[in-house]
Amino acid sequence: MNLYFAPHTCALATHIALEEAGATYSLTRLNFAANDQRKPEYLAVNPKGRVPALATARGVLTETPAMLAYVAQSFPAARLAPLDDPFAFARVQAFNSYLCSTVHVAHAHRMRGYRWVDAGDAAAIAAMQRKVPQSVREAFDLVERDLAPGGWVMGGTYTICDPYLFTLAQWLEADGVDPAALPKIADHRARMAERPAVKRAIAAELAPA
Amino acid sequence: MNLYFAPHTCALATHIALEEAGATYSLTRLNFAANDQRKPEYLAVNPKGRVPALATARGVLTETPAMLAYVAQSFPAARLAPLDDPFAFARVQAFNSYLCSTVHVAHAHRMRGYRWVDAGDAAAIAAMQRKVPQSVREAFDLVERDLAPGGWVMGGTYTICDPYLFTLAQWLEADGVDPAALPKIADHRARMAERPAVKRAIAAELAPA
Secondary structure, eight states: OEEEEOTTSTHHHHHHHHHHHTOOOEEEEOOGGGTGGGSHHHHTTOTTOOSOEEEETTEEEESHHHHHHHHHHHOGGGOOSOTTOHHHHHHHHHHHHHIIIIIHHHHHHHHOGGGTSOTTOHHHHHHHHHHHHHHHHHHHHHHHHHOOTTSBTTBSSOOTHHHHHHHHHTTTTTTTOOGGGSHHHHHHHHHHHTSHHHHHHHHHHHSOO | OEEEEOTTSTHHHHHHHHHHHTOOOEEEEOOGGGTGGGSHHHHTTOTTOOSOEEEETTEEEESHHHHHHHHHHHOGGGOOSOTTOHHHHHHHHHHHHHIIIIIHHHHHHHHOGGGTSOTTOHHHHHHHHHHHHHHHHHHHHHHHHHOOTTSBTTBSSOOTHHHHHHHHHTTTTTTTOOGGGSHHHHHHHHHHHTSHHHHHHHHHHHSOO
């Protein structure tokens, strides 16, 4: 497998999951500053022009919730999801889908507003950016509400929800949200940062090219 | 099981899947005009204040991609997803995640722009609405590109991707996209509309209260 990623993106979630699973994989780093993600060679891998993408022997996968579940299912010994319990698995998937479609989308209005208004409309772009601290905070408030103190997203068991929450929570300060207002998420982030798999993934992403 | 829904929302996807699965379930219709989704009795079911939500004996599920996979896993005889093949299942999930986080989000900027800018900022709300025909069209273009003519989303086999695509494709005209520009999706929509499960779900959603 090969993971296409760029530093400081949601690709980190899948990267951590691969490390937690003990997977054998390689990495391809894209340079967003050089617009690598829009170049023909990458569009041939992922026509969406975004990261992450996971190349496997059978083809390319995209979309973080799908990739995370794929890692969990491909490495069942790592016990990264409740694979034999459809309801428990659906709770994992609902959490990750919410991160993808609500939390990440709220965040994306700070840097990627041109997806939803004309790039030249500076007033509308700025209007989106002003809303981000509120919309991101409200999206995380729902997560904070349900998070078990000192636990993992699904309670006592570490799952593929945890690296994804950790990844998006890395962006709180830049989005204008004080992590101190989300104490359980802040504590989760601190505990995640101590995990060897997380340290390895971050070190690999930030290593000199 | 009980499905909380409102007509003309993405709840239709799960509703169709329940019909295709032959599930026994009840329906609770929310009236968005009366703001039912923000009332305390519904927030006790789904604190997100949105539809759909699926109440099960073990608790409430939300997020369409998670609910669709749950229906497929709970009714394996209906063969609504490739449950024993992690890669094929991940492709299903990637498709549904894309509909949720990209296609539906592009659409939502027409009617729900207040999620991402202040509701009183009429110029920014209008700027979002102007972009919808382009952003929705571009999101569907990627689906159109990969859709097999005359087939289902995953090729020859009907899956939980099909009711979800059908549901979101219902909104093309209102979003300012001509379905004739997406001929394979338009054909898919027409074939879906003929399925008995689809007819039953739509009739139930539009029946007098």
